[in-house]
Amino acid sequence: MPGQQGPPGAALSAIARDVAGETPRPAAFAEVPAADWTSWRWQQRNRLRAVADLERVIELTSGERDAFEATSGRFRVAVTPYYAALMDPVDPACPVRRQAVPSAAELTVGPWDRQDPLGEERFxxxxxxxxxxxxxxxxxxxxxxxxxxxxxxxxxxxxxxxxxxxxxxxxxxxxxxxxxxxxxxxxxxxxxxxxxxxxxxxxxxxxxxxxxxxxxxxxxxxxxxxxxxxxxxxxxxxxxxxxxxxxxxxxxxxxxxxxxxxxxxxxxxxxxxxxxxxxxxxxxxxxxxxxxxxxxxxxxxxxxxxxxxxxxxxxxxxxxxxxxxxxxxxxxxxxxxxxxxxxxxxxxxxxxxxxxxxxLLPDAVVGRADGVLTVRNYQGKLFEYPLA
Ligand code: SF4
CATH class of the missing domain: 3.20.20.70 (Aldolase class I)
Structure with a gap:
C-alpha cells in the first residue's frame, strides 16, 4: 500500500505496518517458490499431518508425540505450512501450536461435556x-x-x-x-x-x-x-x-x-x-x-x-x-x-x-429505587438516571 507509507524514512503507520512484508518461513520451506507458497492449492496439498511432517518445523515434546497416537482415532490432524510457520518451534505453550497440535488433555471428558453441546443434531x-x-x-x-x-x-x-x-x-x-x-x-x-x-x-x-x-x-x-x-x-x-x-x-x-x-x-x-x-x-x-x-x-x-x-x-x-x-x-x-x-x-x-x-455482561446496574436507576461506569463511578 505505497500511498499509506509516508515520506522515505518516516515510521510506518500501524495501518501500513499491518500489511508490510511476509511471515518468515521455517527452514523446511525456505526453498519453496513464492508462487507455490502463496498458492492455496499447494498449501492444501502439503499440509502437515503426521509426527514426521510437523517435526520438520517444530520440536515436538514426547507428550505431544504420544498425543498424536492417543487421539488419532478421535480427531484429525492437519496444519497448513503457512499456519505452521506461525508456531514457536521450541515452545509447546505457543498459542498457535496449542490450537493445532494434539494434546493428551483431549481424551478427558468432563461431567458437563457433550458430543453435540449446541443440540445442532436435534434441530x-x-x-x-x-x-x-x-x-x-x-x-x-x-x-x-x-x-x-x-x-x-x-x-x-x-x-x-x-x-x-x-x-x-x-x-x-x-x-x-x-x-x-x-x-x-x-x-x-x-x-x-x-x-x-x-x-x-x-x-x-x-x-x-x-x-x-x-x-x-x-x-x-x-x-x-x-x-x-x-x-x-x-x-x-x-x-x-x-x-x-x-x-x-x-x-x-x-x-x-x-x-x-x-x-x-x-x-x-x-x-x-x-x-x-x-x-x-x-x-x-x-x-x-x-x-x-x-x-x-x-x-x-x-x-x-x-x-x-x-x-x-x-x-x-x-x-x-x-x-x-x-x-x-x-x-x-x-x-x-x-x-x-x-x-x-x-x-x-x-x-x-x-x-x-x-x-453475558458485567453488572452495570447497581440499584433501582424511587424511580432512579443507579449505574456504575467504566471507571467504577456511580451515576443516577431516571427510570422513566
Ligand atoms: S473450528 Fe472451524 S476451522 Fe477449526 S476445525 Fe472446527 S470447523 Fe474447522
Whole structure:
C-alpha cells in the first residue's frame, strides 16, 4: 500500500505496518517458490499431518508425540505450512501450536461435556441443515478444514469426513430453505466452506441468492487465519458479485495477525464483503485483556468487526481450553469504556442442548429505587438516571 507509507524514512503507520512484508518461513520451506507458497492449492496439498511432517518445523515434546497416537482415532490432524510457520518451534505453550497440535488433555471428558453441546443434531431439518432460531439457519456444506483446530466445537462432524452431506443432499437443504420464508439469514459453515472448490462454493452461494427471501448469507471460515491465500482476487470478485455477503472468521491470537492475513481481510473489505471476527476464549492462549485487545484492534484496522467472544463450548475433549466465566466478564469490563465500543465484542455462552446464544455482561446496574436507576461506569463511578 505505497500511498499509506509516508515520506522515505518516516515510521510506518500501524495501518501500513499491518500489511508490510511476509511471515518468515521455517527452514523446511525456505526453498519453496513464492508462487507455490502463496498458492492455496499447494498449501492444501502439503499440509502437515503426521509426527514426521510437523517435526520438520517444530520440536515436538514426547507428550505431544504420544498425543498424536492417543487421539488419532478421535480427531484429525492437519496444519497448513503457512499456519505452521506461525508456531514457536521450541515452545509447546505457543498459542498457535496449542490450537493445532494434539494434546493428551483431549481424551478427558468432563461431567458437563457433550458430543453435540449446541443440540445442532436435534434441530436438523434436512441433511446438514440446522434450523434452531426463528429466522436463521445453519448449513454444513463440508466437514473439511485446512487446519483442524483442537478446540473445535463441531469435532463430532469434522472428525468424520464421511459424515459430510453429498451434493444431492444439498438439494434437500435448499428445498427446505426455499419453502420456509421465515428464514432470512443463512450461515454457510462446516467444517470450513472454503474447503470446497471455487465452483462448488459459488454454486452454494448462488443457489442461496436465488431464494428471494434470503437476505443475509454468511460464510463461516477460518481460512483468513489458517490459509489466507485461499481468498484469491478471482474468487473474491465472484463472491462479491453475489453480495451482500458476510464473512465470519476466527482470529484468536496476535501471532495469527500477519501481513498475509491483513491483506486477505482488506481484499474482502475492498470488494465490499463485510467481515467479522468470532474469537473463542481459550485458556492460556487469549484469556487476558491485553491479548484480546490487540487482536480486536488489529482486526478493526482491517475493517473487520470484533463480533463475538465465545465462551468455549461444552464439547468433549476441549475442557482444557475452557476458562471460568468470570474471566470473560472481567475482559469485557476491562474493554468497555476503555477502548472504542467497536472493539468490544459480545461475550456469549451457547446454552447447552440448543438454548442458543446468551450474552453475558458485567453488572452495570447497581440499584433501582424511587424511580432512579443507579449505574456504575467504566471507571467504577456511580451515576443516577431516571427510570422513566
Ligand atoms: S476451522 Fe472451524 S470447523 Fe474447522 S476445525 Fe477449526 S473450528 Fe472446527
Amino acid at each position: 436438523l431439518v434436512a441433511p446438514g441443515l440446522t434450523h434452531r432460531y426463528p429466522d436463521r439457519a445453519l448449513w454444513y456444506v463440508t466437514h473439511n478444514c485446512p487446519v483442524y483446530c483442537r478446540h473445535c466445537t463441531r469435532k463430532r462432524k469434522v472428525a468424520d469426513p464421511t459424515s459430510a452431506t453429498s451434493r444431492p443432499q444439498w438439494d434437500a437443504a435448499l428445498a427446505y430453505l426455499a419453502s420456509h420464508p421465515e428464514v432470512r439469514d443463512v450461515l454457510v459453515s462446516g467444517g470450513d466452506p472454503l474447503s470446497l472448490s471455487d465452483d462448488r462454493l459459488l454454486a452454494v452461494v448462488s443457489a442461496l441468492r436465488r431464494i428471494p427471501h434470503i437476505e443475509v448469507i454468511r460464510l463461516c471460515t477460518r481460512n483468513p487465519v489458517t490459509l489466507p491465500f485461499r481468498f484469491t482476487e478471482d474468487l473474491v470478485r465472484r463472491l462479491a458479485s453475489l453480495g451482500p455477503l458476510f464473512v465470519h472468521t476466527h482470529f484468536n491470537h496476535p501471532r495469527e495477525c500477519t501481513p498475509e492475513a491483513a491483506r486477505c481481510l482488506r481484499r474482502l473489505a475492498d470488494a465490499g464483503l463485510s467481515t467479522a471476527n468470532q474469537m473463542v476464549l481459550l485458556s492460556g492462549i487469549n484469556d487476558d485483556v491485553a491479548t484480546v485487545k490487540r487482536v480486536n484492534h488489529w482486526v478493526l484496522r482491517q475493517r473487520c468487526r470484533p463480533y463475538y467472544l465465545f465462551q468455549a463450548d461444552l464439547a468433549e475433549g476441549i475442557g482444557h481450553f475452557r476458562t471460568p466465566i468470570q474471566v470473560g466478564l472481567d475482559i469485557i469490563a476491562a474493554l468497555r469504556g476503555h477502548t472504542s465500543g467497536m472493539a468490544v465484542p459480545h461475550y456469549v455462552v451457547d446454552a447447552p442442548g440448543g438454548g442458543g446464544k446468551v450474552a
